[in-house]
C-alpha cells in the first residue's frame with residue numbers, strides 16, 4: 001500500500017519556499033501602463049531609460065562669481081580684469097569674454113564664449129568696472145561641463161528600477177513627463193476569525209480586536225499595492241468560499257489571515273484545494289510555519305497565519321518577494337543586510353527563526369542587533385519596538401555574541 005503524497009510542497013525551507021513562490025509569481029508578471037511622472041513615485045520602470053541629451057545640456061557656472069579665461073589668472077599678487085557684462089541663470093544674453101575681461105555670472109548660467117573659469121564673488125574685490133582677482137585660483141574652477149552628469153545615450157535606468165524621489169528628478173531632467181511602468185498590484189485583504197471585533201467596537205467574552213487588518217493592510221500599502229478592499233469573515237466555510245472566489249476574480253493577489261493551521265475551524269487549506277490550487281503549505285520557519293500559498297484562476301493567494309507577528313514575518317519574507325516578481329523589480333534593488341549579535345542566542349528547533357531586534361551602530365561603524373525580550377508570535381509589542389527581523393538559519397543553534405546575522409528591515413527603518 002502506498003502512502004499518498006500531497007500534490008503540493010510542504011515542510012520546505014524558507015529558501016525553497018521563496019524559490020517556489022517566485023517561480024509561480026514569474027508566470028503572473030503584470031502588464032504595463034504609461035503614467036504621468038507626478039504619479040510615478042515607487043512605481044517600477046517597464047523599459048530601459050537612456051539620457052536623451054547631455055545633462056547638463058551646456059557648460060554652466062557652479063557658483064555665483066565672475067567668468068573669465070583661466071589663462072588670465074595671476075600667478076602671483078592680484079590682477080584687475082575688465083567687467084564687460086553679466087549673465088544670470090535663465091538669461092539669454094550671449095556674451096564673449098576676451099583677454100583681460102570677465103563677466104558677472106550666477107550659478108547655473110551658461111559660461112560665456114571664451115571663458116573657462118569662474119572665480120567666486122567672495123574671493124574678488126570689485127571696484128567699478130574693474131574686478132581684482134588674487135593668485136591661487138584654479139583654471140577651469142567652479143564650472144560644470146556639458147554632459148558631466150549624463151552623456152546623451154547613457155543607460156540611466158534599467159527595466160525593473162523601483163523609482164525613488166531622486167530618480168523621478170533625473171527623469172524630469174531628461175524632459176520625461178510620462179513613463180512606462182508596471183501596473184500596480186491589486187489586492188483584497190481578508191481577515192478571518194469569530195473572535196475578532198473591529199477596532200472601535202466593544203469586545204464580547206473571548207474577543208480581541210482585529211489588528212491584522214491594519215498591520216497587513218499597512219504592509220500592502222507600504223509596498224505600493226492597491227488595496228481594493230478589506231473584508232472580515234466569520235469562520236464559516238460557505239462565506240469563506242464565496243469571499244475567496246470573489247476576491248480572486250477582482251484582484252491579482254488575495255491576502256488572508258487566520259484559519260490555516262490545525263484547528264477545527266481552520267478552513268483555508270481545504271477551501272483552496274477545492275476551488276483553486278495549493279502550491280505550498282507549511283514552511284520551516286518560526287513564526288509563520290502554517291503559511292499557505294496557492295492560486296485561484298489568475299490570482300495568487302497568500303494565506304498567512306493569524307498570529308499577528310507570524311503575519312508580518314511571512315509577509316516580509318514570503319509575500320514581498322512575490323510582489324517584487326509580479327512587478328518585475330530588479331533583484332539588485334534588494335540588498336542583503338547583516339549585523340552582529342549584541343548578545344548570544346540559542347535556538348532549540350530546526351526551523352529558520354525570525355527574531356525581533358533593534359539596531360545600534362557603534363562609533364566604529366559596526367552595526368549591532370539586540371534581540372528584544374518579547375518574542376511571542378502573538379505579541380505585537382516585539383515587532384512594534386523592533387527595527388529588524390533577524391534571520392537565524394535552520395542549522396544554527398548556538399550563536400555567540402558578535403556572530404554576523406542577516407536581517408530583514410522592518411518598514412520605517414529606512
Ligand SMILES: Nc1nc2c(c(=O)[nH]1)N[C@H]1C(S)=C(S)[C@@H](COP(=O)(O)OP(=O)(O)OC[C@H]3O[C@@H](n4cnc5c(N)ncnc54)[C@H](O)[C@@H]3O)O[C@H]1N2
Nearest residue numbers: 191193210211212213258259260261262266305306307310
Ligand atoms: N495543534 C496545532 N495548533 C496550532 C498549530 C499547529 O501546528 N498545531 N500552529 C500554531 C501556529 S504556529 C500558528 S502561527 C497558529 C496559526 O493559526 P491560524 O492561522 O489557523 O490562525 P488562527 O487560529 O485563526 O489565529 C491564531 C491566533 O491569531 C489571532 N488572530 C487571528 N486573526 C487575527 C487578527 N486579524 N487580528 C489579531 N489577531 C488575530 C487569533 O485570535 C489566534 O490567537 O496556530 C497555532 N496552533
Ligand code: MOO
Nearest residue numbers: 287288289310377
Ligand atoms: O508559526 Mo506560529 O506563527 O509560530 O505562532
